[in-house]
Amino acid sequence: MNLFDTLLEALKRSGACGADLLKNVETGISSDDLCIRQELLLFSLVPGLVLALIVCSYFLEKQGGTKAEIAQTIAITAIFIGGGNRFWRGIKDLFFQRRITVDVFVTVSLTATMIIGEFLSAAIIIFIIAVAGAVEGYTLSKSSKSIHRFLSLVPQSAHLITGDGEIEIEVNSIKKGNRILIKPGEKIPVDGIVLDGNGDVNESPITGEAMPVSKSMGSNVFAGTLNETGRFLVEVAIEPEDTIAAQIIKLVNAAESHKAPIQRLVDTFTAWYLPIILVIAGIGFWITKSTHDAVSILLIAAPCALAIGTPAAVSAAMANMSKKGVMIKGADTFEQAGKINTLMIDKTGTLTTGMPAVAGIAPVCKVSEEKILCIAASAEKDSVHPFAKAILEEAKKRNIRLHEVDDFISVTAMGVRGKIQGKTVLIGKNDWVNEQIKNKTATGSDGRASVSVAMDSEFLGEILFIDPLRPDAKEAVRLLKDLLGDKHLAILSGDQKKQTALTGEEAGIPVTYGDLLPADKEQLIFEKRRLGHKVAMIGDGINDAPALAAADIGIAMGVCGTKFAAETADVVLMREELSLIAEFIKLSRVVIQRIKLNIFFSIIFNLIGITLGYFGLLNPVLAIILQEAATMTVLVSSALLITWNSGFFGYKTDNFKEGKIVGQYQVQGKN
Numbered sequence: 001m002n003l004f005d006t007l008l009e010a011l012k013r014s015g016a017c018g019a020d021l022l023k024n025v026e027t028g029i030s031s032d033d034l035c036i037r038q039e040l041l042l043f044s045l046v047p048g049l050v051l052a053l054i055v056c057s058y059f060l061e062k063q064g065g066t067k068a069e070i071a072q073t074i075a076i077t078a079i080f081i082g083g084g085n086r087f088w089r090g091i092k093d094l095f096f097q098r099r100i101t102v103d104v105f106v107t108v109s110l111t112a113t114m115i116i117g118e119f120l121s122a123a124i125i126i127f128i129i130a131v132a133g134a135v136e137g138y139t140l141s142k143s144s145k146s147i148h149r150f151l152s153l154v155p156q157s158a159h160l161i162t163g164d165g166e167i168e169i170e171v172n173s174i175k176k177g178n179r180i181l182i183k184p185g186e187k188i189p190v191d192g193i194v195l196d197g198n199g200d201v202n203e204s205p206i207t208g209e210a211m212p213v214s215k216s217m218g219s220n221v222f223a224g225t226l227n228e229t230g231r232f233l234v235e236v237a238i239e240p241e242d243t244i245a246a247q248i249i250k251l252v253n254a255a256e257s258h259k260a261p262i263q264r265l266v267d268t269f270t271a272w273y274l275p276i277i278l279v280i281a282g283i284g285f286w287i288t289k290s291t292h293d294a295v296s297i298l299l300i301a302a303p304c305a306l307a308i309g310t311p312a313a314v315s316a317a318m319a320n321m322s323k324k325g326v327m328i329k330g331a332d333t334f335e336q337a338g339k340i341n342t343l344m345i346d347k348t349g350t351l352t353t354g355m356p357a358v359a360g361i362a363p364v365c366k367v368s369e370e371k372i373l374c375i376a377a378s379a380e381k382d383s384v385h386p387f388a389k390a391i392l393e394e395a396k397k398r399n400i401r402l403h404e405v406d407d408f409i410s411v412t413a414m415g416v417r418g419k420i421q422g423k424t425v426l427i428g429k430n431d432w433v434n435e436q437i438k439n440k441t442a443t444g445s446d447g448r449a450s451v452s453v454a455m456d457s458e459f460l461g462e463i464l465f466i467d468p469l470r471p472d473a474k475e476a477v478r479l480l481k482d483l484l485g486d487k488h489l490a491i492l493s494g495d496q497k498k499q500t501a502l503t504g505e506e507a508g509i510p511v512t513y514g515d516l517l518p519a520d521k522e523q524l525i526f527e528k529r530r531l532g533h534k535v536a537m538i539g540d541g542i543n544d545a546p547a548l549a550a551a552d553i554g555i556a557m558g559v560c561g562t563k564f565a566a567e568t569a570d571v572v573l574m575r576e577e578l579s580l581i582a583e584f585i586k587l588s589r590v591v592i593q594r595i596k597l598n599i600f601f602s603i604i605f606n607l608i609g610i611t612l613g614y615f616g617l618l619n620p621v622l623a624i625i626l627q628e629a630a631t632m633t634v635l636v637s638s639a640l641l642i643t644w645n646s647g648f649f650g651y652k653t654d655n656f657k658e659g660k661i662v663g664q665y666q667v668q669g670k671n
Contacts, residue, residue, distance in 0.1 A: 078127070116295060187227070199214075200213065220237075293616055296618040296622070300610060300623040310595050344547070345489065351491060355386065466502075491509050492537075522547050544556075546568075582646070605629065
């Protein structure tokens with residue numbers, strides 16, 4: 001959204017008739033051609049014209065006679081230019097859509113003002129509304145700018161590499177498997193895998209990562225990110241409509257179509273509000289015997305601040321979260337999240353990295369750990385199994401020199417066999433190795449995953465594995481305990497109960513559930529909700545989808561979860577930062593408090609104005625000034641949420657130097 005769009009939206013919000021005329025100006029004006037003076041001219045056009053007419057009307061009215069009649073005509077013209085759209089919207093809402101809105105209040109109040117002959121006052125009121133509406137539109141656009149930046153992430157064209165060379169095609173024509181050339185300074189149009197070349201990519205639009213990420217052969221790239229340096233060839237991994245950027249846009253559109261329950265309550269209240277205020281204004285007229293006072297009461301009682309209090313706060317909070325890499329699916333999510341008192345956390349890939357690491361080596365007899373690790377790493381050096389990768393990584397850390405392996409055989413789902421320096425070695429599942437050796441000895445893996453190592457039919461020991469916690473997991477758990485309490489955090493996992501309990505002990509979460517199928521997780525959450533708990537569930541895979549859907553709030557971890565999250569989850573964490581969950585829950589509570597505060601402000605201003613009206617101390621112009629002051633107060637109160645920070649000790653929301661993108665796409669023939 002450029003500044004022209006912002007100003008046009010501001011003028012629309014002001015109800016200015018001139019806003020329709022400005023639509024035609026937009027055609028053919030590029031952001032490069034639009035200078036600051038033109039922008040300021042557009043901003044001040046309608047309010048400035050209305051103000052000029054008001055000044056003319058004022059001086060002509062002072063001269064009296066026929067000039068006073070001309071003054072009234074000029075004032076009516078100012079009213080039409082500044083408030084024509086608002087009048088028309090009020091009429092449509094009342095007579096065609098049969099609903100009571102803020103525009104209906106303004107229409108009724110201004111009509112009453114003109115009926116009593118206060119044309120100049122009505123024009124002044126329109127001017128104040130126009131200026132306040134422009135400021136309101138500009139303020140709200142700052143909130144939505146962070147969200148709507150996703151709508152322009154992806155470029156419209158791409159460089160397709162074919163047998164005949166390079167051709168430029170539309171992004172919508174790209175197919176999975178195509179090869180796209182990415183040049184320096186260009187936005188990446190697809191999600192894919194780098195086949196050749198290298199570069200530094202700015203991924204902040206997707207993940208919030210502040211520093212450029214180096215890309216080389218085999219790296220994942222994402223549509224909407226910016227190639228700052230280098231040149232590389234990318235193979236398209238998925239269709240354009242399924243990219244991460246496309247899923248983000250779907251989330252944004254879904255968010256904008258939802259209303260918070262408290263906002264629906266406000267809308268219902270507004271429908272009954274006008275008749276009540278008409279009665280109050282009538283009572284004011286009966287007390288003061290003044291039409292001016294009755295009209296003033298109508299103007300001050302218009303629920304402008306009340307109507308904008310909830311959407312302004314929600315919009316600001318969504319902008320805050322989007323800057324931190326948290327996408328919110330709907331406005332009602334904040335209200336639900338503010339009530340959360342129980343959090344269920346998937347273990348593998350969410351609380352943990354999902355990639356096994358060596359936890360220890362348990363040798364028997366007098367065999368050293370280094371010898372066991374050397375044998376295992378040598379035998380597994382050509383394997384792609386996750387345990388093999390963990391063994392090789394541990395050997396690399398210990399600077400262990402590997403041996404050549406002869407007669408290598410991989411037994412599917414069991415292990416590997418080979419010869420090292422003429423001796424037969426076995427590495428694999430405990431039962432499989434035990435069947436082929438003489439002296440298998442139970443070492444007691446304490447519930448951890450393990451592989452056995454044997455040489456020449458002699459059992460040497462076991463290598464134990466863990467699924468390591470994410471780097472910020474313990475700190476995130478501490479923050480969540482502060483918010484929810486020890487007994488309201490639980491780990492859900494399909495892994496064995498012992499392994500799940502060990503992870504819980506390491507993370508500081510005493511409540512764990514293991515050996516769970518996806519349906520079991522779903523039923524457990526349903527049971528918690530039946531007992532009165534407000535449950536949030538966080539997961540990272542499609543197998544977590546039933547549980548995410550069953551929870552009051554479903555939170556998907558990482559960009560790989562975005563596609564299914566669009567269907568089942570309410571929140572998507574675009575970063576591998578568990579601390580963001582605590583940030584989101586705390587902000588949700590603040591949002592609810594801020595909405596209540598906004599409602600309080602709007603009611604207080606209305607009560608003060610109505611009281612002044614009853615005592616004859618209010619006129620229409622002062623009434624609208626008080627009304628717009630209430631609106632500005634609510635806007636400022638809401639806008640503060642854009643820069644809100646939890647202030648959690650040791651956690652900075654703008655420090656994502658170590659953040660990484662989650663998610664690996666597999667292209668045919670490549671990993």
